[in-house]
Amino acid sequence: MPELKRIGVLTGGGDSPGINSALRAIVRRASAEGIEVVGFRDGWKGPIEGEAQPLTLADVSGILYVGGTILGTSRTNPFRKRDRDGETVWEPTERVDAILANLEKLSVDALIAIGGDDTLGVAHRLAAYGVKAVGIPQTIDNDIGGTDFAIGFHSALATVTDALDKLHTTAHAHHRLLIVEVMGRDSGWIAVYGGLAGGADVIIVPEGPPEGSFSVDEVEEVVRRRLAQGRRFSIVVVAEGARPRELGGKQVASGEVDAFGHVQLGGVGYWLAGELKKRNLPLTPRVTVLAYLQRGGAATPFDRLLATRFGVKAVEFALEGQFDVLTGLWGTEVRAVPLEEALAQCPKPVDPELLRVARAIGIG
Numbered sequence: 041m042p043e044l045k046r047i048g049v050l051t052g053g054g055d056s057p058g059i060n061s062a063l064r065a066i067v068r069r070a071s072a073e074g075i076e077v078v079g080f081r082d083g084w085k086g087p088i089e090g091e092a093q094p095l096t097l098a099d100v101s102g103i104l105y106v107g108g109t110i111l112g113t114s115r116t117n118p119f120r121k122r123d124r125d126g127e128t129v130w131e132p133t134e135r136v137d138a139i140l141a142n143l144e145k146l147s148v149d150a151l152i153a154i155g156g157d158d159t160l161g162v163a164h165r166l167a168a169y170g171v172k173a174v175g176i177p178q179t180i181d182n183d184i185g186g187t188d189f190a191i192g193f194h195s196a197l198a199t200v201t202d203a204l205d206k207l208h209t210t211a212h213a214h215h216r217l218l219i220v221e222v223m224g225r226d227s228g229w230i231a232v233y234g235g236l237a238g239g240a241d242v243i244i245v246p247e248g249p250p251e252g253s254f255s256v257d258e259v260e261e262v263v264r265r266r267l268a269q270g271r272r273f274s275i276v277v278v279a280e281g282a283r284p285r286e287l288g289g290k291q292v293a294s295g296e297v298d299a300f301g302h303v304q305l306g307g308v309g310y311w312l313a314g315e316l317k318k319r320n321l322p323l324t325p326r327v328t329v330l331a332y333l334q335r336g337g338a339a340t341p342f343d344r345l346l347a348t349r350f351g352v353k354a355v356e357f358a359l360e361g362q363f364d365v366l367t368g369l370w371g372t373e374v375r376a377v378p379l380e381e382a383l384a385q386c387p388k389p390v391d392p393e394l395l396r397v398a399r400a401i402g403i404g
């Protein structure tokens with residue numbers, strides 16, 4: 041097994057609470073073995089441009105509960121996405137050569153990449169060029185395969201639950217139909233967990249048949265049923281990636297597409313409110329878009345622990361020579377899951393059992 045002297049670490053994609061807890065654990069575990077850690081700035085941009093800083097015990101002191109990432113993040117992609125005969129292929133660009141040269145120049149023996157499927161996908165593709173990488177799953181969307189939970193999901197859930205608790209009182213007081221748009225590009229994890237924990241009356245997710253994941257009629261039906269039962273308010277939680285049958289697709293906020301080919305989503309909540317207004321319900325629709333609030337703030341105790349465990353294991357996998365894997369939570373155990381296997385399951389759909397539980401207690 042090659043001796044590890046220096047580990048590089050980077051944080052890419054949308055940030056989430058708990059990343060800094062993982063960085064702290066990586067530096068502490070590596071230091072205990074006499075291994076140096078260098079942090080690359082702003083995701084894959086760091087190793088491309090050779091932008092790195094030493095990460096010492098002093099640098100990670102006091103960051104356990106601080107949101108965001110002290111390294112910064114970006115959605116930089118060293119590969120180019122191409123469609124070939126209906127299949128997506130990732131072509132290397134000169135940025136891959138730059139990464140290889142900079143890792144060599146900085147004597148980085150192994151790399152830990154913290155991020156979602158895009159960031160981890162790059163780590164996996166770089167394995168073909170000899171880069172020894174370990175991935176740590178991090179995204180509030182919780183849509184990464186190979187792990188029960190990704191860092192950040194639990195904290196986002198806490199934010200959504202808190203918001204729903206607050207929205208309940210005003211919905212009740214004003215007899216309103218409150219529509220709460222939450223994140224979740226392809227998967228309804230935040231919507232279902234948040235909606236259940238916060239007592240939503242309707243939960244709408246992106247998953248579902250190709251023609252759409254919900255219709256306005258279905259939402260109206262639940263609201264009218266509740267009205268007939270004397271419930272003079274309703275709260276609808278809708279994931280940003282939900283697909284109204286009437287629209288035939290997702291509601292897009294702008295034509296902006298990132299380096300991984302994702303279009304900027306947002307607006308389905310306002311669209312739904314507009315449609316429900318036309319139905320002459322005796323409740324006034326109002327919209328709350330939780331947006332980036334879900335990614336911000338301090339991590340919950342669960343995320344701090346998960347991130348600490350993932351950080352420790354990521355260093356240990358590297359010490360054992362296990363690369364091209366991610367740290368995956370399986371029940372209570374953290375395992376080394378091949379990145380190939382985990383990425384093949386992305387985007388991981390929401391657990392249908394949770395949706396069943398929601399329907400079983402009358403949530404539409």
Ligand code: F6P
Nearest residue numbers: 054055179180181223224225305
């Ligand atoms: O972090 C994941 C995510 O929150 C998605 O749910 C959302 O679509 C996306 O990031 C938006 O991120 P940005 O606007 O930073 O590209």
